[in-house]
Amino acid sequence: MSHTFRVDLRGIIDLLSHHLYSSPRVYVRELLQNAVDAITARRELDPSCPADVTITCGPVLTITDTGVGLTETEVHELLSTLGRTSKRDDLGFAREGFLGQFGVGMLSCFLVASSVTVVTRSARGGPGVRWEADSSGNYTVSAVDGDVPVGTTVSLSASRGNEHWLEADVVRPLVVDYGDLLPAVVTLDGARVTRGVRPWDSLDAAEDADLSEYCEQVFGFTPFEAIPIEVEAAGLTGVAFVLPSGVHPGTRQTHRVYLKRMLVGDNVEGLLPDWAYFVRCVVDASAIRPTASRESLYQDEMLLAVREELGEQIRDWLIRLDALEPRRAGELLAAHHLGIKSLARSDDEMLRLVERWLPFETTDGPIPLRQFKRKHGAILYIPDVDEFHQLAPVAAAQGLGLVNAGYAYDLELLNRLSALDGASVARRVAPTELLAALADPEPGIETALRLRLSEGAAALDRHDCDAVIRDFDPVSLPALLITNAEQQRKLDTEQTAEEVADPLWAELLGQLTAGSSSSRPEQLVLNCRNPLVQRLARLNDPSLVELTLESLYVHAVLQARRAMRPKDTAALNRSFLELLDRAVGGK
Numbered sequence: 001m002s003h004t005f006r007v008d009l010r011g012i013i014d015l016l017s018h019h020l021y022s023s024p025r026v027y028v029r030e031l032l033q034n035a036v037d038a039i040t041a042r043r044e045l046d047p048s049c050p051a052d053v054t055i056t057c058g059p060v061l062t063i064t065d066t067g068v069g070l071t072e073t074e075v076h077e078l079l080s081t082l083g084r085t086s087k088r089d090d091l092g093f094a095r096e097g098f099l100g101q102f103g104v105g106m107l108s109c110f111l112v113a114s115s116v117t118v119v120t121r122s123a124r125g126g127p128g129v130r131w132e133a134d135s136s137g138n139y140t141v142s143a144v145d146g147d148v149p150v151g152t153t154v155s156l157s158a159s160r161g162n163e164h165w166l167e168a169d170v171v172r173p174l175v176v177d178y179g180d181l182l183p184a185v186v187t188l189d190g191a192r193v194t195r196g197v198r199p200w201d202s203l204d205a206a207e208d209a210d211l212s213e214y215c216e217q218v219f220g221f222t223p224f225e226a227i228p229i230e231v232e233a234a235g236l237t238g239v240a241f242v243l244p245s246g247v248h249p250g251t252r253q254t255h256r257v258y259l260k261r262m263l264v265g266d267n268v269e270g271l272l273p274d275w276a277y278f279v280r281c282v283v284d285a286s287a288i289r290p291t292a293s294r295e296s297l298y299q300d301e302m303l304l305a306v307r308e309e310l311g312e313q314i315r316d317w318l319i320r321l322d323a324l325e326p327r328r329a330g331e332l333l334a335a336h337h338l339g340i341k342s343l344a345r346s347d348d349e350m351l352r353l354v355e356r357w358l359p360f361e362t363t364d365g366p367i368p369l370r371q372f373k374r375k376h377g378a379i380l381y382i383p384d385v386d387e388f389h390q391l392a393p394v395a396a397a398q399g400l401g402l403v404n405a406g407y408a409y410d411l412e413l414l415n416r417l418s419a420l421d422g423a424s425v426a427r428r429v430a431p432t433e434l435l436a437a438l439a440d441p442e443p444g445i446e447t448a449l450r451l452r453l454s455e456g457a458a459a460l461d462r463h464d465c466d467a468v469i470r471d472f473d474p475v476s477l478p479a480l481l482i483t484n485a486e487q488q489r490k491l492d493t494e495q496t497a498e499e500v501a502d503p504l505w506a507e508l509l510g511q512l513t514a515g516s517s518s519s520r521p522e523q524l525v526l527n528c529r530n531p532l533v534q535r536l537a538r539l540n541d542p543s544l545v546e547l548t549l550e551s552l553y554v555h556a557v558l559q560a561r562r563a564m565r566p567k568d569t570a571a572l573n574r575s576f577l578e579l580l581d582r583a584v585g586g587k
């Protein structure tokens with residue numbers, strides 16, 4: 001024997017209110033949606049029929065439409081059967097032009113109402129019909145005497161505790177939010193409350209001010225620019241509003257999305273690529289799918305394609321802006337540099353914009369790469385912020401230009417520039433190269449210093465560091481630590497080889513380091529122009545020479561902001577205490 005499922009209405013309402021919809025407010029949307037769909041259906045029979053939706057608030061909320069209405073048979077079949085809808089075709093596909101499709105929207109009225117009454121008369125003829133239902137799932141149908149206009153009036157009586165949901169102050173903003181763009185005249189307590197047209201439809205460039213005002217209303221900021229956007233395949237049109245000032249790059253911008261002119265939400269994510277975090281859109285689309293709650297978008301191929309296409313349109317606009325209004329383009333890029341840099345990593349045209357407009361930290365201060373290149377002929381860059389800060393004053397004093405490529409995306413961008421334009425235009429520079437630019441010392445002081453270095457050799461030997469003597473500016477800098485990263489790697493590999501028990505590994509690592517020169521991974525470059533170094537050259541106390549050399553080494557490590565190893569910390573403590581001891585007359 002076969003049976004039919006039965007449905008517990010209370011259970012379904014609980015499911016909708018607690019698990020599907022985020023708030024009872026959606027009942028307004030569902031009622032508006034039904035009213036507009038009914039008008040669309042009537043238009044198929046009578047294209048010139050009125051398109052009015054009239055709402056009155058109070059203890060009982062009513063919403064009247066001039067739509068297609070229902071016959072008594074339809075009332076039983078469509079209004080009283082869960083999951084039954086007139087908005088699907090014979091094959092079960094959602095009908096184009098209609099907002100509803102599931103046949104459950106009316107149920108949301110019971111999120112706020114204890115009883116719902118529908119009075120309706122069909123445009124196809126027949127008398128008026130009254131349908132009354134309560135939240136336990138009982139309903140009655142009766143004929144209405146007298147003249148009933150074609151269309152439908154739905155009346156809601158609030159359930160206990162939900163009276164406020166039917167008050168004008170609560171209903172009005174909800175109607176404006178959801179229904180602002182609906183193609184019908186919506187009035188509430190006698191006043192028209194929705195605009196009925198998409199603000200971007202009727203505007204030309206001369207009316208940009210109106211779009212700015214619209215952005216101010218919707219998002220609360222005056223946009224840098226309002227860019228018209230369109231994706232035909234998704235039936236999407238709208239505006240992308242560019243934020244006027246910088247925002248944190250981690251910020252996920254949200255968008256106001258309408259589907260078939262009904263609001264889906266104000267905070268919809270995922271409409272634009274992540275790099276476009278400085279743009280917020282208002283769009284209306286007909287072929288993007290909402291999730292079941294109609295409060296966000298379904299992540300499918302179509303949404304991916306829309307995201308890509310909109311990203312492309314914003315990017316093209318940027319390139320156009322650069323060609324037509326370079327100064328404004330510069331301002332915009334400066335305000336949103338991280339998003340633009342992130343895009344430039346994989347986009348050559350964007351890379352050229354970055355090169356032209358975005359300031360990089362350089363030895364000449366923050367300037368764009370193209371300006372730097374004009375002055376120095378080539379872009380020499382250092383991939384590490386600390387290393388740059390250590391070397392910049394020395395390089396600048398020798399008239400050498402360096403670019404700091406240590407910040408987010410900079411190294412990738414410079415590597416890309418170097419790959420595109422060649423190493424003669426942009427090249428990563430090793431700190432050891434800087435040595436070549438420093439002048440040789442006077443022979444007199446060099447000889448004296450060499451003597452001191454051999455007396456105090458133990459100090460630098462302990463740190464596996466070579467000493468080099470040079471003559472350079474700034475005078476105030478006694479010593480500079482240069483790390484040879486390649487040597488450091490070789491050294492690490494050698495140490496690993498010593499520790500590795502597996503002979504095969506040890507041999508392999510040995511081969512890797514074979515042929516390496518004996519020079520050490522760090523070099524302490526003593527500046528013989530500096531007064532302290534000059535006094536060191538004249539010292540005749542070998543233990544003080546050793547102490548001074550070790551102190552200069554540790555100071556240079558600190559200056560270089562390189563991570564301190566345990567033996568560096570030990571050396572720092574030792575030299576500090578010994579110098580203190582000498583200063584207070586201990587030795």
Ligand SMILES: Nc1ncnc2c1ncn2[C@@H]1O[C@H](COP(=O)(O)OP(=O)(O)OP(=O)(O)O)[C@@H](O)[C@H]1O
Binds near residue numbers: 038067104107151
């Ligand atoms: N104002 C109205 N005028 C005419 N028919 C209506 C009206 N409201 C509801 N109906 C009929 O009742 C049916 C069920 O409505 P309901 O709101 O439950 O679902 P739906 O709009 O079809 O789909 P969804 O669940 O996606 O909103 C509709 O398909 C429509 O035929």
